[in-house]
Amino acid sequence: MTPFTYMQARTVEEAVRAAASDNEARYIAGGTNLLDLMKENVERPSHLIDVTHLPLKTIADTPDGGLRIGALTTNSQVQYDDRVRQRYPLLASAIAAGASPQLRNAASTGGNLLQRTRCFYFYDTGVACNKRVPGSGCSAIGGKNRAHAILGASDHCIATHPSDMCVALAALDATVQVTGREGNRTIAVADFHRLPQAQPHIDTTLLPGELITAVVLPAEGFAAHYSYLKLRDRLSYAFALVSVAAALRMKEGTITEARLALGGVAHKPWRNLSAEKFLNGKKSDRTVFTQAADLLLSEAQGQGDNDFKIPLARRAIVRALEQAAAGTPQSQINKRIT
Known part of the structure; x- marks a missing residue:
């Protein structure tokens, strides 16, 4: 693991400022994916910004009948919230289908959105991977690709996104609220993740240093069917x-x-x-x-x-x-x- 520095952010503004000052900085919450990537030398952040102390751990009703889920709520917290289970059971079911209870107890909503592919070529630093090293090639194309993409792939990458939660969020037309050096903005979940095209190393449409603060569900939850x-x-x-x-x-x-x-x-x-x-x-x-x-x-x-x-x-x-x-x-x- 490459050496790195570490800080605990106390406010969203402090976290964003710290990220803005270092392009190699990464936010960390539950760490269920990032730490694995660091141990495998796939991710080599120079600075970790711990956001676990930020006030982003609540689930609240919105004025229009929807639900605002803080980015630091755990997967288990969302899964077992009565409002989610009653009004958005599709989301609760998708979260229950993912990972293990131990991981769901630690993994955050924001982190789930940001988790990276589980393509084994991406994790193996001894082989070519455009997602890990742009321009190096894609070992999955023509290689062992049983778990890989059948839709939206490119000549540069055929990796898949691993999340279950995000599939439900996409079907529910959820939105993602983010804060960055340019202020606040909202991104539709449908537009949050990118197809690989010629830049598979860029997973999302987040701008550098932007921090996810919440996911917002619309009023319609399709609870009956x-x-x-x-x-x-x-x-x-x-x-x-x-x-x-x-x-x-x-x-x-x-x-x-x-x-x-x-x-x-x-x-x-x-x-x-x-x-x-x-x-x-x-x-x-x-x-x-x-x-x-x-x-x-x-x-x-x-x-x-x-x-x-x-x-x-x-x-x-x-x-x-x-x-x-x-x-x-x-x-x-x-x-x-x-």
Whole structure:
């Protein structure tokens, strides 16, 4: 591990000032991803800014009926909050599907948004990786790529984003509040993460030194008709091969609004608004859901080892939509697919 300096920030302004003075500084909260990256010499920050003492640990109602989740709330705190469980059960279910209880007790909401890919080439400093060393190449292209992207990939990177929480946030149209040297701004979760294109080392649309302060959920939580379905190699503590966040608003068996987001398949949570619009006004029907899945996967392309992900994702989308329409969401305790 490369030597670094350390400070505890007492205010948001102090943290932002410290980050602005050092381009190699990093914020640290739970550290469940950053510390691993530092131990592997993938991340080499010169200065750590501890933000755990900042007043960003509350969950509060917003005037328009939504919910504001502080960036330092833990995953467990969000998962078990009564307002989240009752009004945004899709989010609670997605968080429950991720990591382990021990990690969820430590990991922060802001940190979850910022976690980096689990591509094993990214973690192996002995091989080429454009995300780790821009311009060095992508060892996953033509290599072992079973867990890699089928959507939104580029000739420079085929890594996937690992978060479960972010997939639900994308489906719920959440926003991210940030503070930086230029002041405050709000970013839609759909715009927060980047596709790799020619700069896969840049994961998000954050400006240098910006600090996440909160995630805001809109009033509509799709509490009656939702499901988070995660398919993985093992049922415990594994990242998704494919995950689906499905959220529907229904009236007398007809879909009046639909949201779909995929995880484990792209460099960011994947949505296709044409697939969602297609479902509007349709009856709950497997044929309709299959057509929506085809639209959502219209740009999918395998890399060899991961070709199986395309039909797997298609079946997962259909199953998640069926679960959501029936009001029988996937259980994250008994993970057997219903």
